[in-house]
Amino acid sequence: MFLLDIRYDPEKSKITKWIKTDKGCQPVHEVYYPKIYVGGKPELLPQIASLPGVKDACFDEKSTWLGRSPEKVISAKVESISIYDIASMLEAKGCSLYNIDLDPVRQYLIEYNLFPAAILKGDILDDSQYALDYEVPELVSMELSVIPGRYKGIITMEDPIGRIAFGDCVIEESSEAEMINNLNVEVAHADPDLILTDRGDSFDLPYLHHRAALHDIDLSLGREKDILHEGGGKSYFSYGRILYKPKGYLLAGRLHLDRSSFTFREGGLLGLIDLSRITGIPLQELSRLSPGSAVTALQVNQALRDGVLVPWKRNLAEYWKTAEELLIADRGALVIEPKVGLHENAFEVDFASLFPNIMVNHNISPETVLCTCCPDSQKRVPFTHYNICQQHIGLIPRVLKPLIERRMTYKKRIMSEPERAEEYEMKQNVLKWLLVTSFGYMGFNKARFGRIECHESITAYGREILLRTIELADGMGFEILHGIVDSLWVKGRNPEKLCEIVTKDIGIPLELKGEFRWIVFLPNKSNGVGALNRYYGVMINGKLKVRGIETRRSDTPTLIRNLQEAMLGKLAEAKNASEFYMKIPEVLEVLREYTRKVLDNECALSDLIFKTHVSRGCDEYRQFNNQMAAVKQLKVEGIETLAGQTIHYIITDHKSRNYQKRVIIPELADESTQYDRAKYYEYLLRATESMLLPFGYTEERLDGIMRGRMQRSLCGY
């Protein structure tokens, strides 16, 4: 028996476990009241016990913060629906509140020692949560996609369905109502455990629901009526950028997974199941969360198991610092300015999971950095000299250590069990993302167990480690070409020896990441100094590594990407520096051919599309630019764009101040659409300059060369 999914209905305070057996998948219902904790006012126990919505209240002994001894608190079982009312009321009375905004499903799982995707024997767990080898039963999975019946113009929810593809069957009836009814029948008949979509949350499922509602049909994609949450998607701030998250369409008793979601893409189904088991987050929710949320879940789980309560609305102030201390502490990771230009026989060496390893090796956690129990600790953070606890191992290291080990084991198995390499690759890859985000979360002011001083301490150790590595490399006669955070590019002999020596010295594995036949570090276009993350090179296995230039950017039109890739393809044939220089005329020939195509109107409009995320709504733009013109055009077509959504446009007249003339939405373009040839030509030159600037080819010079080669056709541009 397999715990496929577990859901909670806050209205009825009801847990539903979906258990898959040989005979099918059945729900098991159970009433469950989550527990909240109230600190600071023990005399309120009788009053709390009699509150409406409170099912039971008693005294308990719990730690109210990491590293603190247990103290007397009130524990209350409450109806989920009234948690926030009760909490607000008690907060107003001066109580401290804990475990308020925890997911009831995860509380339940921890309380009953269960986890998603667990194997059960009757009511008893027959599995182990952190096991590396575990059984996953055969799951029936089917693809679903809904294709609207319109092929021109902008598609909206108001367009009727054209056809529905479900597994191998294509539903293409005369009437839309029939198609939807037919889908219901097919789903019930096939009875899959998983329904996979491509962006189903943003389009297929909301569209299907909308169309079904128009015909008064109950769409039943789940094994029971779906719980659909009200409201649309949300814009949120992440990675310094506004993103749009559509509302999730979760099914009951069946898993709707969007294969284009981040976690699914990175880990596939098996990676997702692995992560779901260890985090306790059910698969459907997990597939829609960022790795940061998974990290938080692991931390919260560990805290709860340790008897530590999770404060509500936590707001730990930063300790007071002098201006000078701030200056020292705020310095981020170490950076060595790259040596601009072409280099032969260069090596890239990287530390594996540098920051997580620092946290584990140096016991960095909110309760251990600047702990009050060891003010005279021998263990001091470099540069800032913060004291680190010598008595207890912090929450963060205790969460990360097993995670690092789990990933290492999977990485080893890729080699030792090649027949299952793909599976282990996915599993280790998902864990990699947890490790990567575990650092950033430290500096996030809303992270539950984050603390800015931890963030500073980690970067301080990082600087020290990279400096030490440079010192060792220098001592071994290596020339340092470039260094950033956890990577170093060096020139010299025997990089394996360097890795070995540094790994031994630092205690964190330094790995040889790439051996380059040649590599070009690019300058900052505005001041000519080495740009930190703009380079391209060819490794000895013939593979290209490219960073920072147009082809790596998601908003770049296919035309420009094709141009750079064609030019890189020519350069990749060069085995060394002198061959590289000999390839430059061929690169210019590529540019010439693209120039001719652009100017002769031969480009397909689909190759000219810019894709960009808008950071604000239509009326909030302060500048008249391409995005604004595109958003305005969409609005005229009746389509509202929310911050974080993606828009597409083709430049038709870049100098125009008229939003209808400046760009065009691809769906509105037709045979008569004329793209802005001069502007796209300029982009061709610029993308070439991006690659060849160290060799003296500026945009102007390239323009001159092109004009020399094609006198007539360039007239007027």
Added chain:
DNA sequence: ATCACCCGGGG
């Protein structure tokens, strides 16, 4: 010159 706006990670 300064401000506004967008992108970036790995295999």
Added chain:
DNA sequence: GTGTACGGGTGAT
């Protein structure tokens, strides 16, 4: 149910 900080590019004002 959400990493920051910042470097880099381009374009508007």
